[in-house]
Amino acid sequence: MSNQPVLRDERTEVIENASYRLAYQIMSFGALLIVAYRGFFLQQSSWDLLALVILSSAAASIYQGRQKILSPRWTKLAVAIFIGSALLAVGLVVLLLNR
Secondary structure, three states: OOOOOOOOOHHHHHHHHHHHHHHEEEHHHHHHHHHHHHHHHOOOOOOHHHHHHHHHHHHHHHHHHHOOOHHHHHHHHHHHHHHHHHHHHHHHHHHHOOO
């Protein structure tokens, strides 16, 4: 039997992945807050930051889909959120154009 310590095991990977998830959420929601602040208070458009959040989320979803870890329930929920967001965006554009 070897007396060498185990440097990496499943627990290490689980904790690393949880930390990456937390860091990603902080960065994504932070970018969304910056976009909202710039839009409401500074009257600036921040499509570059918004696109970065959307593309990073899409990349994660595509990767998970290709690895076949997404459930049919998740797919239905994602489609429903996409459709709801699109309808909300169209409603906001109509509302702002009719001012």
